[in-house]
Amino acid sequence: MSLTDTERAHIQETLQKQRDALATLRFTGSPEQVGQGLLQLAELHGLLEDHAASRKHYEEALSLFKTARHKTGQAQALYGLGVARAQFEDHKGSIEWIAQAAALYNEVKDKEGEALCRACIGESLRALGHTDGAEEKYQEALILFRQTRNTDRVAALLMDIGDIRMEAGDYKRARERFLEALTILEKGEEPEPLALCQLLLGEAEGLMGNHEAARPHLLEAVELYAQLHDHVFEARARWDLGLACYHSKDFPAARVQLEAVLPLYEEQGRTEEAAKVRNVLAHFTASGV
Structure with a gap:
């Protein structure tokens, strides 16, 4: 997510x-104290997307933590270096650094840190196209986050695993993971991950041909994304809901969603999608819907 001018100014002030x-x-x-100061500086540069400066500070911090024989600090610096490398699309290098961080977190029995590392390795493996390896790392991280009772991370990983299974065409197992994530997210207070989970669950149901089952999930996603003013994902959810209504032969409801998605596509400059919607609406009009 891009920063607002106010947020950027605040971070720059904090940086100084x-x-x-x-x-x-x-x-x-x-x-050790200087190393911690460098970590904070590196993180602030990262927020400003100045990843070259961030990497430089992480490297200096790592050297100081090695001098101090401070394993947790070394793990934090190695993790930061891995994240910085991933920002430059150097995912192999990222995996090398973060694997070292995971080993150190394991030594100091920091399950949260180790879990975060394993999840990040999974992200880099996925970026490299190694989806089986990515899911394996996500599963390892999931076990650790369950042990630390970090429900937000558990839900996020369940959705990541479900998304991998969706890409593989295993919609049934994807749905299982999304349903598990949904039970966690419905107890929370964050609308954005809940909206995404409802959207993914609705899409999984639709791809399995369960269009009636898809509709309530997609409708919830539409309402949440409208509240969040996220027009890109609202459009995606409305299009999917329109299709679910169409396949359920509820043509008036399908028309409502397509009429609502058309200005969203136009606003985003998505001319091909907008043209497709106009054609469907024209067909509905010709059919008396």
Whole structure:
């Protein structure tokens, strides 16, 4: 998600304060304290998408943490370096750094840190097209996040695993994962992941031919994305819901969704999709719907 001008200005102000604090810390602090200051600086650069500067600070922090023999700090720096490499599409390099971080987190018995590393390795493997390896890493991370009771991460990983299975055409097993994630997300307060889960679950049902079962999930996704003012995903959900209504032979309901999705496509400059919707609406009009 891109930053607003206000958010960017706030981060830049915080960045300058951190630079000033670090300048003093270099004279008064221990290698471990300076390393922690560098980590904070690197993270702020990362938020501004200045990944080259971020990587530079992570590298210096790693050197200091090695001097201090501070394993947790080394793991944090290695993880940061891996994330920075992934931003440059160097996923193989990213995996190497983050695997080292995971091993260190395992040594210090930090399950949360280790789980995060395994999940990130899964993301890089997926980016490289190794979906089987990615799912394996996601499953490893899932076990650890369940142990730490991090329900937000558990739900996110369940959706990632379900998405991989959708890509493989295994819609039934994908649906199982989405349903499991839904039971967690419905207890939470974050509308965005809930909206995505409802959308994915509705799409899985639709691809299995269960169009009536898909409709309530897609309708919920439409309503949530409309509240979030996310017109890209709202359009996707409305199109899917329109198709589900069409296949259920509820043509008036299908027309409602298609009429609603048309201005969204036009707003986004998606001329081909808009033309397709106009053709369907013209067919409905000709058929008296």
